[in-house]
Amino acid sequence: xxxxxxxxxxxxxxxxxxxxxxxxxxxxxxxxxxxxxxxxxxxxxxxxxxxxxxxxxxxxxxxxxxxxxxxxxxxxxxxxxxxxxxxxxxxxxxxxxxxxxxxxxxxxxxxxxxxxxxxxxxxxxxxxxxxxxxxxxxxxxxxxxxxxxxxxxxxxxxxxxxxxxxxxxxxxxxxxxxxxxxxxxxxxxxxxxxxxxxxxxxxxxxxxxxxxxxxxxxxxxxxxxxxxxxxxxxxxxxxxxxxxxxxxxxxxxxxxxxxxxxxxxxxxxxxxxxxxxxxxxxxxxxxxxxxxxxxxxxxxxxxxxxxxxxxxxxxxxxxxxxxxxxxxxxxxxxxxxxxxxxxxxxxxxxxxxxxxxxxxxxxxxxxxxxxxxxxxxxxxx
Numbered sequence: 001x002x003x004x005x006x007x008x009x010x011x012x013x014x015x016x017x018x019x020x021x022x023x024x025x026x027x028x029x030x031x032x033x034x035x036x037x038x039x040x041x042x043x044x045x046x047x048x049x050x051x052x053x054x055x056x057x058x059x060x061x062x063x064x065x066x067x068x069x070x071x072x073x074x075x076x077x078x079x080x081x082x083x084x085x086x087x088x089x090x091x092x093x094x095x096x097x098x099x100x101x102x103x104x105x106x107x108x109x110x111x112x113x114x115x116x117x118x119x120x121x122x123x124x125x126x127x128x129x130x131x132x133x134x135x136x137x138x139x140x141x142x143x144x145x146x147x148x149x150x151x152x153x154x155x156x157x158x159x160x161x162x163x164x165x166x167x168x169x170x171x172x173x174x175x176x177x178x179x180x181x182x183x184x185x186x187x188x189x190x191x192x193x194x195x196x197x198x199x200x201x202x203x204x205x206x207x208x209x210x211x212x213x214x215x216x217x218x219x220x221x222x223x224x225x226x227x228x229x230x231x232x233x234x235x236x237x238x239x240x241x242x243x244x245x246x247x248x249x250x251x252x253x254x255x256x257x258x259x260x261x262x263x264x265x266x267x268x269x270x271x272x273x274x275x276x277x278x279x280x281x282x283x284x285x286x287x288x289x290x291x292x293x294x295x296x297x298x299x300x301x302x303x304x305x306x307x308x309x310x311x312x313x314x315x316x317x318x319x320x321x322x323x324x325x326x327x328x329x330x331x332x333x334x335x336x337x338x339x340x341x342x343x344x345x346x347x348x349x350x351x352x353x354x355x356x357x358x359x360x361x362x363x364x365x366x367x368x369x370x371x372x373x374x375x376x377x378x379x380x381x
Contacts, residue, residue, distance in 0.1 A: 002364045003316045006200075006353030007149060007177060007293050013202035013247055013354075020204060020243035031236055032227065041238055048238075048245045052209055055248055056194065057185040061214040064231045065207065065241050069176035070100035072195035072210035073143075075221060075231060077104045080170050080193060080212070081113060081141055083219035088138030089113045094126045096333030097145050098174055105143075120336040123287025124153030128160055141170040141192075146184070147177035150333040150349060151284035152293030154182070161190030170216065176200055180251030181259065181290060192216055198240070202354065203247035207240040254354075262352045263291040265361045269350070270294070272365025278372050283334065283347070292353070297334075297346040301375050304328050306348050309371035315364055318349045 012020075023044065029037035031045045045065075053060040066072045081091060093105050095117050105115045116134045120126050126144055135142075142164055144155050157173060164171045170192040175184055180201035186194060191211070198207035210231070212218055218231070225233040251258070273280055283295040298306060303319040310317050319328065330344030350364075 001314050001316055002360050002367065004350040004352060004356065004364055005316050005318050006356070007152075007349060007351035008318055009199050009205070010202045010353055011355060012204055012243070013250060015250055016203050016243040016247040019246040020239045023242040024239040027238065027242075031238060044242065045236060045238055048241050051245045052196075052248065055184070055252060056211060057187050058194075058211050059214050061229075062211050064210045064212065064228045065236055066210050066228075066232055067206050068199070068208035069098070069174065069195045069197035071232075072197075072208045073098065073100040073172075073174055074104045075210050076172050076193035076195060076212055077101070077141065077143060078108065079218045079221055079231070080172070080216070081108055083217040084140045084170065085113070088136075088140040090116070090136050090138040090140065092116045092118065092131065092134050092139060092142040094118045094120065094144055095336035096120060096124070096148060096150065096331075097143065098149055098176065101143055101145070101174060119338070120148075120153070120333065121287070122337055123289075124148050124151040124284040124333060124337055125155055125287050126160075128156065128163060131160060132163065135167060135169065139167075139169055141172060143172040143174070145174040145177070147175075147182070147290045147293070148284075148333055149177050149293075150331055150347065151295040151337075152177070152290040153284045154178070154288040154290055156288075157189045157191070165190040177290065177293070180248060181255060181292060183255075186211060186213075198244035198247060201244075201247050201251045203244040204240045207237055207244045209244075258354060259291065262356075265352050265356060265358060266291045266294055268358075268361045269352075269365050269368075272362055273369065276369050278369060283337070292351055294350040294352070296348050296350065297343060298348075298372050299346065301372060301379075302345050303331075303348045304345075305375045305378075306371055309374045310348075310368060313367045313371055313374075315367040315371065317368075318351070319347060 029041040031042040049063045053063050161171050172193045173191045174195050176197045179196045192213045194211040196209040199205040220230050279299040281297045307319050330341045331347040334344035
């Protein structure tokens, strides 16, 4: 099986696995314990927190370890919204964001907040002018994904953040798809809160980071929580955190080289489709786009049928975010980009990673063409 679904999850790297095993065996004490073993674990946790803060150019006091990107989105958005509800209850998000962003906004709507959902341009980007028009006097928080998880469009986070800072509006950024691949500076980008996930960058599942600017008021979702400065309950997963930090270091040290390599593989795959009689469209390619994510439509071919045919032939691809792929529906991102429902149902997402071999790319293109041929033949029966 050729795996091209790295935007859904990645394999654990050898270095991250080694770090996990080392800490699980040799530094297993509870970080809250007062004995020397606990103090040693606490020092390691502080070291890991400092490493992540350095990578994000963030205040270390704003780094909190979580179970992943979804929990980080939830903790940040709900906690900030409730803390600042006294000056307004209007929230803004973008159509086609991750399901965890959608869910927390729906929850807050039920508690009396109002939510404006913005569309995207033809390339999958949310334009600053669109945000400017949506802002009201009672707007307190705007959420924008750094890289869209379905089409890979890169948002102009720095310009958006600068505008929101001038307006004294909080800014949440889902950086799950960009962390480890693109530079992130929460100070320069004027980001109030940020979500990151380990398993997208060759770290373990069940580990993430929530950054919340410590200068900003925050309302904890649960009372009397002792861990993570009251932001999150439960004993911290120190082996997982150490593995995550190791994977983070590796990704950022190799980011430029990796970006170039994956861009070449993406081009090789697309070239392998040309001249094969397939009417395909690369979505989001007119704007800034992360090369790791390749969003394709084959005209007249439903994405789920194509994904299943590719799977039978030995090629693992997706129809969009893995968090809601079991409930097949038109791509919300493509709908936000102005595509029709039929066009939005055609989306398939291929995503390349560090363990994708160069020679696999050409074979993957061949299998993709074969899958299209199979689906088309079945449609004629």
